[in-house]
Structures are given as structure tokens and as C-alpha cells.
Amino acid sequence: MKSQISNFRSQNWPRLRPATNADCEAVRDLVFSVLAEYGLKPSPGCTDADLNDIEQAYLTRGGVFYVLQEQDSSIIGSYGLYPMEAGSCELRKMYLHRNYRGKGLGQRLLEDALAHAKELGFRRITLETASVLKEAIRLYERYGFKPCKAAHLSCRCDQAYALDLQ
Numbered sequence: 001m002k003s004q005i006s007n008f009r010s011q012n013w014p015r016l017r018p019a020t021n022a023d024c025e026a027v028r029d030l031v032f033s034v035l036a037e038y039g040l041k042p043s044p045g046c047t048d049a050d051l052n053d054i055e056q057a058y059l060t061r062g063g064v065f066y067v068l069q070e071q072d073s074s075i076i077g078s079y080g081l082y083p084m085e086a087g088s089c090e091l092r093k094m095y096l097h098r099n100y101r102g103k104g105l106g107q108r109l110l111e112d113a114l115a116h117a118k119e120l121g122f123r124r125i126t127l128e129t130a131s132v133l134k135e136a137i138r139l140y141e142r143y144g145f146k147p148c149k150a151a152h153l154s155c156r157c158d159q160a161y162a163l164d165l166q
Contacts, residue, residue, distance in 0.1 A: 026075040087123040128157035
């Protein structure tokens with residue numbers, strides 16, 4: 001699996017690369033536009049505040065944030081791994097622009113996120129989602145994510161999933 005992931009990170013276009021704070025505005029635009037497609041509201045001061053400083057929210061905590069970039073430098077996809085309690089991380093901000101869905105890129109983003117989580121030594125990965133994101137939920141379930149109870153769900157989410165990374 002690692003060789004496939006490495007190829008995805010270095011393939012020509014679209015290219016998966018680590019995000020920096022220079023990407024914050026483009027990632028916010030992507031995330032907020034996808035949310036709007038599904039009738040979900042962004043929460044820039046709360047749930048989406050991590051997009052104001054990606055480096056602080058993810059990298060300095062020991063996580064990662066990746067963007068999928070097109071040849072024209074546009075950001076068309078993203079995902080973040082946000083460290084939680086010992087050995088656990090949360091998959092956050094996994095979004096893909098509508099023009100790029102149905103081409104296997106979402107699957108490849110998820111595979112990269114799972115490989116990265118294992119590389120970083122996480123034993124469990126969790127996520128929160130909204131039931132309206134049916135395609136994403138099907139993808140998560142295909143990869144073995146199971147519904148779980150969350151102590152608290154963000155304002156736009158009504159489901160939580162977890163996957164043990166053995």
C-alpha cells in the first residue's frame with residue numbers, strides 16, 4: 001500500500017502535497033463550497049477555525065494536513081489528521097471539489113490518510129460526518145469504519161465513525 005501512496009503523493013496532476021498556511025484561504029473556499037452544495041453551514045469561528053492556521057492546528061500538534069492541487073495551482077481536495085488522545089487521531093476536512101468526484105480521488109485521499117495515520121503511529125482514527133454526505137459515508141464504510149458514539153458532535157454532524165488501525 002505504501003508504494004501506491006507514494007506514487008499518489010508524487011504523481012503529476014493532480015498532486016497531493018503538504019499544506020501550509022498559504023493554503024488556508026483556498027482550503028476554506030473548497031470546504032465551504034462543498035458544505036454549501038449539501039446545505040450545510042460553515043462554522044468559521046468554531047468547527048472550521050482550524051482552517052485559519054493549518055500549521056498550528058495540525059502540524060505543531062503532530063498531525064498532518066494535505067491538499068490535492070491541480071496543475072493550475074487550484075486546491076481541489078484536502079484532508080487533515082488531527083491528533084486526539086494517545087494513539088488516536090481524527091480525520092478532518094476530507095473534501096473533494098465536485099468536478100473531481102467519481103474518479104477515484106476520494107478513495108485515494110482516504111487511502112493516503114489511513115497510510116499516514118499508520119506511519120504516524122496512530123492506532124485509531126475517528127471522524128464526524130453528516131448523514132447528507134452519503135457518498136462519503138459509503139466510502140468510509142467500505143474501508144471498515146464503524147458507527148460509534150461520540151461524546152460531542154460538531155454542530156453540522158450527526159454521525160461518528162471509528163476505525164482501529166491494527
